[in-house]
Amino acid sequence: MVRIKTSALLIPMLCGLIAGPALAGDIVGKVKYAGNAPAPAKISITKDQAVCGKEPHVEESLLVAADKGVKNVVIDVADPKDGKPMPPAAKNPAVDQTGCKFLPRVQIVPAGQMLDINNNDGILHNIHTFPKNNVPLNAAQPKFKKTVQAKFDKPDVVQIKCDVHSWMTGWIVVAGHPYYALSDAAGSFTISGVPAGTYTLEYWHEKLGKQTKPVTVPATGSVTADFEYAAK
Template identity: 45%
Template structure:
């Protein structure tokens, strides 16, 4: 009788021990797939953030007239001052002469020609970009409309700093690491008209930004040519500005759909230049 009781107890113990092993061999219950939009019964649905509306594309600029012309240089251009080559490997393509007066075949480059005063209908202004390439500012001279953002880039494999000055007053100083991917944006003071950029690390680097009440301006190319397009019909005062030779002015009348011409002349002696304007 004792032997039978013992056998029953042993069988019971083995059976209990086998239960966990059987459970381990059972397949897990399949996971329930829920839709991203599933809401648990009784729960309040979560409000989804609305997508931000896309910025409207700027309307194409149409209409108005065009002002075209040439900036000339009278006399013999001064010999540019030599610049000692830099030992910085990133500056191998730097200019080896001072770049303020660039004359070729009697034509003057880097003169900003702008319409003075307010213009009733102004075209939208895109950000103005200043890049540092070959240890040189590109472009050297450009105009911006009042309130237009300025983006400063560094495409060189070396450290630069872009210091902005109005007269002798420093208005910003931006240090940029080599090959900076993201440009740095800096505002200009509301009362600024001419801003000079320089690099303290590479002192020969220079650029000029002229702030204008309207976005109608252009910089003369290597052949002295310039073109201002989509200017509303009317009579305007044009100003041609150069960083060392001063400025010249001319009156011009623009007609809808037509091209007006304006020419400017500078000289190294600083004598008063001549300007002419008309419609062709």
């Protein structure tokens, strides 16, 4: 009994050593919305009109393309096997406050990475973060304070708001490993170089919520993992 168990463990281990680098594939897909794209509701600018009202603001919490692709969905492998950390970015990721909007609205930031929150508007903003697993930040950012920094050490989904301009909102998804992707305007995404195996894939959207589905990553090439959110 013991012998059989040992060899059953050893053979795949030895094969792994002989094969050299880990076998890995890509997860590609498209996220869609089963309903009609919502009409972009206009946001009324109630403060700092000269700066914030330069460009019209519309509701961007659910962006659906003509063919139903959903932008700003974060897709990640919930249970990666190799547990390697996300490589640090070459320079600090940044959230810009421009025209009283957080740009980009949604972004993925490696855990432990310093994030620059920039004030490009020359007026007072007040950064307020709402983490679940990290330390919150609530800091006034007067017009002369170009950058406030924030760091999130643990994986999380963090909403950012401005206490001065109630319509301003953005999201930081803090990644503890590299197997994350953000869907583009067409709803498409790619997670590259995932070690072969079967995983749970998570789809998170600020308005449509979190959904999961299993995915099996091949040793070479890619697997397609499309997903459709039910209409709200």
